[in-house]
Structure formats: structure tokens, C-alpha cells
Amino acid sequence: MQTDHPTRPSFRQTHPRILLLTSQYFLIGELKAACERLGVDHFFLDFGTKEMDLDTFVTQMVSTLNTFKPDFVLTVNHLGVDREGVLTTLLKTYDIPLASWFVDNPHLILDTYHHIFEGRTALFTWDFDTVDSLKAMGFDAVFHLPLGADPTRLVPHRTQPVDQWRAPISFVGNSMLTKTIKRIQACNPSPRLLEAGMVMAKAFGESGEPQAERFMRHDFPELLSEFDALGTPERKQAFLTFITWQATLLYRLDCILRILDFDPLIVGDPGWNELLKGRAGWRYHAELSYYDDLPDFYPLSTINFNCTSQQMKGAVNQRVFDVPTCGAFLLTDHRRQIETLFEPDTEIAVYRDPDEIPGLVDLYLNAPDKRARIIKAARKRILAEHTYDHRMMSLMETMRQTFE
Structure with a gap:
């Protein structure tokens, strides 16, 4: 050639x-x-x-x-x-x-x-x-x-709001149920490694360690021989991704359970119907288009709720930029790096522990002026410093x- x-x-x-x-x-x-x-x-x-x-x-x-x-x-x-x-x-x-x-x-x-x-x-x-x-x-x-954020792309498209999108609080995100199952299938671990991996995933999510493999080597060294027995880099990567996605599933489910008293609208994959089966007080909506739907969707929620993937223990996700850009209010989990981007409680509303969620939801649902000030401050900061x-x-x- x-x-x-x-x-x-x-x-x-x-x-x-x-x-x-x-x-x-x-x-x-x-x-x-x-x-x-x-x-x-x-x-x-x-x-x-x-x-x-x-x-x-x-x-x-x-x-x-x-x-x-x-x-x-x-x-x-x-x-x-x-x-x-x-x-x-x-x-x-x-x-x-x-x-x-x-x-x-x-x-x-x-x-x-x-x-x-x-x-x-x-x-x-x-x-x-x-x-x-x-x-x-x-x-x-x-x-x-x-x-x-790209404020030129995150713009409403509809002349009339979609009434079924209105909600006091909503969450847009993946349940991680199918993703976790697929990673288990890809790594095909031994029964012992799978069982121990479930325990490890919960512990990893509760830890401050950002890397699943480093966490395993430090806190679960007894699993290393069976992890190494997976052989190929692809199977090992699949196992570590399974740990990360399962930790995310458990964390998100814990957070979502704490907003069920506020009639939430949950938007995402069908896995939510499995994880929340038998639970009352919530509505489900299938996944929405990032460009065509979400700019119209976010402003119809009094509170847009966010709980970040466990693949990132310190960083913030896309929702932190997108929701304020659309002129909507966001309540998100605190991440270590958030202070380098926004001023918490002034430019962004955060909860530092899941136990704080119900109280903060109740507070912001009943504080329209406070919500409006935070939205305005966040959007101003994004346009000044955080566009693509x-x-x-x-x-x-x-x-x-x-x-x-």
C-alpha cells in the first residue's frame, strides 16, 4: 500500500x-x-x-x-x-x-x-x-x-408542550439492568466469581475508589485468581464493566426509591419496570431522543433529578450542563469536581448524600424563586465558560x- x-x-x-x-x-x-x-x-x-x-x-x-x-x-x-x-x-x-x-x-x-x-x-x-x-x-x-453544552442544539422544537411529559420531578437515565446482564454474558464468570462480583459491586459503589480493578485488588484480593482465569483482556474488561454497571444500578435504584413519594416520571429503558415492579407512585416513559425531545422535555419538570454513573466518582455528567442550558432546574448528586465548574447551591443544587434527597426535593418544589435564580445563574455560567x-x-x- x-x-x-x-x-x-x-x-x-x-x-x-x-x-x-x-x-x-x-x-x-x-x-x-x-x-x-x-x-x-x-x-x-x-x-x-x-x-x-x-x-x-x-x-x-x-x-x-x-x-x-x-x-x-x-x-x-x-x-x-x-x-x-x-x-x-x-x-x-x-x-x-x-x-x-x-x-x-x-x-x-x-x-x-x-x-x-x-x-x-x-x-x-x-x-x-x-x-x-x-x-x-x-x-x-x-x-x-x-x-x-451546545446551546445552539439544545433548543425546543415544539410549539405545544407534550402534556404527558409534565411532572413535579423526573429522571432521565438508564436502569443499567440490561447493560449489566450483557456484561455478565460477555465475561462468562464462574458462579463463585459472579456471586462475589455482586457483593463487590455494592462495596465498590459505596467506596471512593474510581477504578473497579484497583478496588478489587485492594479490597477483594481473594478474587484475583479467578479474575485472572478469565484470560482474555476482553473478558476481564467485561467483568470490570459489569462491576461498574451493577454499582450504578444499585446506586440509581436507591436514589430513585427516595423520590417515589413525589410522583416522579422515569424516562429510560424497560429495565425500570423490572426494578420498580410493585412500587406505586411513579410513571414510566420510554427513552426520548436527545436532540428532538429532551430540550422540550426538561422545562416541563419542576425538578430534573440526576444520579451519576459510578464510572465517574468525581466528574459530572452531561445532564449537569444540558438541563440549565434548556432553562430548566436540576437537582444532582455532589461530585468532587463540581466546584471547579459551578458554585453549589448558587449555580447548581446538589445533594451530598441520598438521605438528603426527600428534604431537598420538598424544598425546591416549593421554592419557585430559588429555582429560577439557580437556573439563571447556571445558564449564565455555562454560556460564559462551558460550551463546546x-x-x-x-x-x-x-x-x-x-x-x-
Whole structure:
């Protein structure tokens, strides 16, 4: 395969030229739109979800690298980067840096990749807690980059509200029931490891440790031999993901049970019908479209309730930015990194322990002026500091300083 290419000085323009890889994650759409608003030359290469043979993949990449000549390649969660290391080897040949922005736990993703240290790679992570652990893996360039919002996309579409969406309090999120089951099937643990994993998941969720494997090695060392017996990186990754998702399931269920007295509307997968079977006082709605529905949905809840995935013990999730951007009120669990983004109780309402949930729900349901002040302050902060335009500017400048 011919990969000869003319050398070209990089980062010579005001903004770098960026090759965006694949659209399997919603955030690529936000980054593409930010590039357009900022006047950044970019090319979007979508591999989709279909399998692609090696020659086709290399031919398509070589053609794009030779014609577009990017200053760097950008992807989210390493999507578009093949596990065998073909892309990273190709980028090394062309001396083109790779930027991968992780918005899910990188340790539940990278363990199945080969040749991850080929070429010049910068990792950006939404969770500051993973910066040091990624450096410990051997990555030299690791940077913290939180999530954000795109106020141009989070806009209402309907002229009339959907009445069945109205609720005193709502929660939008996955029950994690099916996801947990699928991870169990993928790792196929021994009966003992599965039983012990259920116990470990609960303990992991109650701990402050952000990494499931590190928690296991410290608190459940008796499981290490059976964990190692899983053999392949894929099965081990599936087991650690099962621990994380099961911890999330237990935590979310505990939080949701505490709002049942307030007639909540639960939006998500059918797993909620299983987890809340026999419980009264709540309504179920199937999953809603992120772009088409949620901007109209959030303002119809007096309180939008949030309980964060246990894959992130310190970082905040997308909902923290989206709900205020839509002009709606959010009550969320406290995370260590939240103070770097918002001023708690002034720009965002938080509960620090699930026991606080009922009292705070009752407080905010009966405090419309307080809710309005927090919504206004949060949205002002987001527009000033936390849009995806801000995040792209930060990422581009970091890439320039690191690889120019």
C-alpha cells in the first residue's frame, strides 16, 4: 500500500486543520458544529458501525491524510481507532498526532487496544480522577477536559408542550439492568466469581475508589485468581464493566426509591419496570431522543433529578450542563469536581448524600424563586465558560502547545 506523503509544517494556520473520526458517539456532532462556528478547517470521516476490511480502511485513511493534510486527528472514546493498531501506526508514519477525548471511563475501553503508544497521542479525559492513572499506563500527554453544552442544539422544537411529559420531578437515565446482564454474558464468570462480583459491586459503589480493578485488588484480593482465569483482556474488561454497571444500578435504584413519594416520571429503558415492579407512585416513559425531545422535555419538570454513573466518582455528567442550558432546574448528586465548574447551591443544587434527597426535593418544589435564580445563574455560567466552543478552543490550543 502506497503511503508516501509530502512533508508539511503543522499548526501553521490560526486554527489547526482537524480530521474528525466517526459518528458513533453523539459528541462528535457537537465538535463538528463547534468547528463550523469557529471557522476551523475540518473533515469528517465517518466509518459508521459497519465492519471494514483492512485494505479499504487503509486506502480511505491514506487518501484523506494525503488530500486533507490534517494537523491532528480527533476522536471520542477512541472510536474509529482500530484495536489492532493500524491507525496509530499509520499516523506515526505520517507524523500526525491523535487526540482522543474520553467521556466514558478510559480504563474500561483502552485495555483491549494494541499499540496504543504508537506515534504522538494526547488523551483528554472528562474525569480529572483518571489523569494520573492514564499517565501511569504510559501516556505522556494527558489532559483534563470536562463536558459542556451546545446551546445552539439544545433548543425546543415544539410549539405545544407534550402534556404527558409534565411532572413535579423526573429522571432521565438508564436502569443499567440490561447493560449489566450483557456484561455478565460477555465475561462468562464462574458462579463463585459472579456471586462475589455482586457483593463487590455494592462495596465498590459505596467506596471512593474510581477504578473497579484497583478496588478489587485492594479490597477483594481473594478474587484475583479467578479474575485472572478469565484470560482474555476482553473478558476481564467485561467483568470490570459489569462491576461498574451493577454499582450504578444499585446506586440509581436507591436514589430513585427516595423520590417515589413525589410522583416522579422515569424516562429510560424497560429495565425500570423490572426494578420498580410493585412500587406505586411513579410513571414510566420510554427513552426520548436527545436532540428532538429532551430540550422540550426538561422545562416541563419542576425538578430534573440526576444520579451519576459510578464510572465517574468525581466528574459530572452531561445532564449537569444540558438541563440549565434548556432553562430548566436540576437537582444532582455532589461530585468532587463540581466546584471547579459551578458554585453549589448558587449555580447548581446538589445533594451530598441520598438521605438528603426527600428534604431537598420538598424544598425546591416549593421554592419557585430559588429555582429560577439557580437556573439563571447556571445558564449564565455555562454560556460564559462551558460550551463546546470553549472546549474545542481549549483542546486545539493544548494540541498546538503539545505538538507544534
